[in-house]
Amino acid sequence: MNARALLxxxxxxxxxxxxxxxxxxxxxxxxxxxxxxxxxxxxRSGSDWHPVALPSILWINSGVLGxxxxxxxxxxxxxxxxxxxASAIAILTALVLGVAFxxxxxxxxxxxxxxxxxLPTNPHSAFFFMMTGAHAVHVVAxxxxxxxxAVVTVRAAREPRGxxxxxxxxxxxxxxxxxxxxxxxxxxxxx
Amino acid sequence: xxxxxxPAPPPxxxxxxxxxxFVRRYIFSTDHKVIGIQYIVTGLLMAIVGAALASLIxxxxxxxxxxxPLLSKLLPAGYQGGVMLPExxxxxxxxxxxxxxxxxxxxxxxxxxxNYLVPLQVGANDMAFPFLNMLSxxxxxxxAAVLIFSFFVTGGAAAAGWTAYPPLSALAAAxxxxxxxxxxxxxxxxxxxxxxxxxxxxxVATVLSVRAPGLSMMRLPLTVWSYFVSSIxxxxxxxxxxxxxxxLLLDRHFGTSFFLPSGLIVANKLVPATGGSPLLWxxxxxxxxxxxxxxxxxxxxxxxxxIMPAFTRKPVFGYRxxxxxxxxxxxxxxxVWGHHMFVSGMSPFSGEYFxxxxxxxxxxxxxxxxxxLASLWGAKxxxxxxxxxxxxxxxxFGSGGLGGLFLGNATADMQLHDTYFVVGHFHMMIGGxxxxxxxxxxxxxxxxxxxxxxxxTLAKAHFWLTFAPFFxxxxxxxxxxxxGAPRRYYAFTAYDYLRHTRGQNLxxxxxxxxxxxxxxxxxxxxxxSLVKGKVAASNPWRATTLEWTLPSPPPHGNFGTAPVVxxxxxxxxxxxxxxxxxTQTVPSAAVPVTA
Numbered sequence: 001m002n003a004r005a006l007l008x009x010x011x012x013x014x015x016x017x018x019x020x021x022x023x024x025x026x027x028x029x030x031x032x033x034x035x036x037x038x039x040x041x042x043x044r045s046g047s048d049w050h051p052v053a054l055p056s057i058l059w060i061n062s063g064v065l066g067x068x069x070x071x072x073x074x075x076x077x078x079x080x081x082x083x084x085x086a087s088a089i090a091i092l093t094a095l096v097l098g099v100a101f102x103x104x105x106x107x108x109x110x111x112x113x114x115x116x117x118x119l120p121t122n123p124h125s126a127f128f129f130m131m132t133g134a135h136a137v138h139v140v141a142x143x144x145x146x147x148x149x150a151v152v153t154v155r156a157a158r159e160p161r162g163x164x165x166x167x168x169x170x171x172x173x174x175x176x177x178x179x180x181x182x183x184x185x186x187x188x189x190x191x
Numbered sequence: 192x193x194x195x196x197x198p199a200p201p202p203x204x205x206x207x208x209x210x211x212x213f214v215r216r217y218i219f220s221t222d223h224k225v226i227g228i229q230y231i232v233t234g235l236l237m238a239i240v241g242a243a244l245a246s247l248i249x250x251x252x253x254x255x256x257x258x259x260p261l262l263s264k265l266l267p268a269g270y271q272g273g274v275m276l277p278e279x280x281x282x283x284x285x286x287x288x289x290x291x292x293x294x295x296x297x298x299x300x301x302x303x304x305x306n307y308l309v310p311l312q313v314g315a316n317d318m319a320f321p322f323l324n325m326l327s328x329x330x331x332x333x334x335a336a337v338l339i340f341s342f343f344v345t346g347g348a349a350a351a352g353w354t355a356y357p358p359l360s361a362l363a364a365a366x367x368x369x370x371x372x373x374x375x376x377x378x379x380x381x382x383x384x385x386x387x388x389x390x391x392x393x394x395v396a397t398v399l400s401v402r403a404p405g406l407s408m409m410r411l412p413l414t415v416w417s418y419f420v421s422s423i424x425x426x427x428x429x430x431x432x433x434x435x436x437x438x439l440l441l442d443r444h445f446g447t448s449f450f451l452p453s454g455l456i457v458a459n460k461l462v463p464a465t466g467g468s469p470l471l472w473x474x475x476x477x478x479x480x481x482x483x484x485x486x487x488x489x490x491x492x493x494x495x496x497x498i499m500p501a502f503t504r505k506p507v508f509g510y511r512x513x514x515x516x517x518x519x520x521x522x523x524x525x526x527v528w529g530h531h532m533f534v535s536g537m538s539p540f541s542g543e544y545f546x547x548x549x550x551x552x553x554x555x556x557x558x559x560x561x562x563x564l565a566s567l568w569g570a571k572x573x574x575x576x577x578x579x580x581x582x583x584x585x586x587x588f589g590s591g592g593l594g595g596l597f598l599g600n601a602t603a604d605m606q607l608h609d610t611y612f613v614v615g616h617f618h619m620m621i622g623g624x625x626x627x628x629x630x631x632x633x634x635x636x637x638x639x640x641x642x643x644x645x646x647x648t649l650a651k652a653h654f655w656l657t658f659a660p661f662f663x664x665x666x667x668x669x670x671x672x673x674x675g676a677p678r679r680y681y682a683f684t685a686y687d688y689l690r691h692t693r694g695q696n697l698x699x700x701x702x703x704x705x706x707x708x709x710x711x712x713x714x715x716x717x718x719x720s721l722v723k724g725k726v727a728a729s730n731p732w733r734a735t736t737l738e739w740t741l742p743s744p745p746p747h748g749n750f751g752t753a754p755v756v757x758x759x760x761x762x763x764x765x766x767x768x769x770x771x772x773x774t775q776t777v778p779s780a781a782v783p784v785t786a
Contacts, residue, residue, distance in 0.1 A: 046466030120446030
């Protein structure tokens with residue numbers, strides 16, 4: 001199967017179901033974070049709200065997640081041209097960067113704790129720990145999907161059929177969580 | 192250049208007897224029919240617990256001065272010297288509401304019949320994600336087990352109401368049930384939501400992706416439409432309660448103060464929390480809570496609409512309008528939650544908005560109700576047991592809905608809020624409409640599920656002994672509310688202005704005992720019919736939807752090759768070789784297609 005054919009491959013019913021399922025799942029995740037956000041906005045008006053200083057490693061973590069998203073795109077672009085080795089290396093890189101992001105978030109938590117800022121210190125810190133924690137749980141789920149995508153990509157050299165649809169799921173999930181992180185980081189930093 | 196065609200899909204498996212072992216067939220099954228029945232049986236078992244709790248409530252309210260030595264022996268933590276403890280009463284009320292809303296109606300009507308019917312009625316061999324479906328059931332089972340376990344922990348079960356308002360639900364010192372019982376309640380809710388999300392996701396994906404050829408969306412039975420809309424509602428409305436549950440758990444165990452205000456004194460101690468907002472919980476809870484009403488009620492109405500034509504022998508009235516009403520109700524139900532909070536001190540402008548939004552949602556609901564009534568118009572009714580229960584659904588929907596008009600209006604609600612008027616209203620709507628629809632569904636689809644029919648005489652007796660006391664109880668409670676009787680009170684004996692309601696409470700309690708006792712008729716009929724019931728034909732009601740084209744019970748793998756659908760789901764009153772109806776697969780050449 002040539003590379004162009006791979007991209008215009010008609011998805012199977014199963015592919016469509018998985019795509020639909022993923023979007024519905026993301027709709028529920030959106031509602032979860034919308035609830036956290038609305039609670040944040042309401043709680044922020046309390047007299048005890050004192051913004052805490054956020055560790056600068058969060059910027060590095062954001063960069064790592066951004067590069068990871070680029071790596072996923074690179075994996076897609078390489079795979080679409082039938083360059084499976086480069087594609088596999090790219091998606092594995094994305095996977096490693098995703099794990100690094102989680103490690104970085106843990107480090108951020110430790111730095112805040114070292115500075116004497118804990119979950120119950122004040123409402124701002126409570127929201128920070130809670131929302132970054134909830135985001136991290138979803139990142140773990142997305143890493144499992146990325147790992148599945150990596151396996152599919154490694155196997156794609158032998159059987160490329162269906163690869164594009166599966167890679168589409170990985171891209172959607174991973175970019176969604178990247179965008180969600182940008183939103184959460186902006187929320188807790190700027191508002 | 193044309194894109195290459197995908198390879199031909201492998202031929203669908205032919206329907207067959209499931210040859211896997213007992214455990215894979217009946218315990219960890221991925222067959223939607225088995226999972227549906229698992230949900231139904233689990234829900235019915237939970238209903239027994241819920242009904243027992245209701246009996247304890249009515250025993251207390253009907254006979255407030257009576258001593259019950261036997262209950263002291265059976266429930267020593269709840270009764271002392273034969274008298275029920277007020278804290279235990281609160282736990283009983285809380286658990287009755289939680290079990291009936293989330294673990295009975297949601298399991299039996301929504302997840303149970305949703306699982307069983309949706310794939311069959313869309314002509315699919317199974318759900319879109321069978322493994323996820325199995326996972327959903329077992330998480331639901333775990334959720335129910337956690338809730339039941341909470342009765343036996345220190346302090347007993349949760350006692351902050353099924354709405355779990357903080358600070359009562361947030362502080363262990365507030366009431367005994369707010370110790371470990373409340374934590375387990377929250378854990379159980381989180382599991383329930385996870386399970387319900389999986390189930391809803393499956394139903395939506397199944398309806399959108401594996402409908403049989405020819406089965407356009409506007410040919411779907413209203414049952415499927417109602418599950419489709421209620422599943423989308425569940426997917427969007429339930430996550431905010433997950434968020435709220437996480438915050439409440441953090442408040443309870445990790446010292447945060449999302450919901451705990453400053454200066455709170457509990458058990459003579461100042462609570463070291465600052466600035467939290469109990470109202471925030473109310474908003475998040477009711478953002479789930481109100482759509483949840485429709486998540487339960489829409490399938491009840493959809494099922495009623497699909498059962499009716501088999502006994503009126505004519506199509507439902509206004510099919511398209513009913514579909515649009517379901518969609519409109521689904522959208523509007525997301526923006527009316529504030530009508531549960533009119534007395535929370537919200538701005539009058541907000542109150543006005545929520546009143547208007549609530550009045551707006553009554554329009555599609557009323558159109559739907561009128562369509563149901565019009566479906567009866569001019570029909571020669573065959574009042575078999577499923578149809579009797581459907582008539583009960585319509586009666587309760589009309590009567591209960593009328594009460595909703597008062598409660599949706601902020602001015603009237605200020606007076607009626609937290610009185611028995613509310614209890615009467617919501618029991619008629621999400622209690623009665625759903626309960627009677629559940630029974631209608633069981634009597635109607637029992638022959639399909641198990642290949643045997645239920646006893647019709649017992650079923651009819653069950654209807655009258657359910658409907659009459661149910662209507663008596665909750666109609667009377669409206670008037671108790673108008674007299675100012677507040678809900679959740681342990682006894683009314685201490686209030687002069689309520690002393691004269693004692694007789695009314697006694698009548699309500701006696702009717703409640705009759706209602707609970709009559710359910711034994713159903714249980715006996717259900718179990719007896721499973722074993723000894725008359726063997727049912729594949730289409731005993733001469734109905735038109737796809738499940739009736741299969742043998743009873745349907746084989747593993749349902750249809751094998753997808754059926755070709757030629758018409759809508761309500762082809763009644765037409766000249767056809769089989770009689771006055773045509774199933775959805777009858778070719779248009781044999782019987783003219785009307786829609």
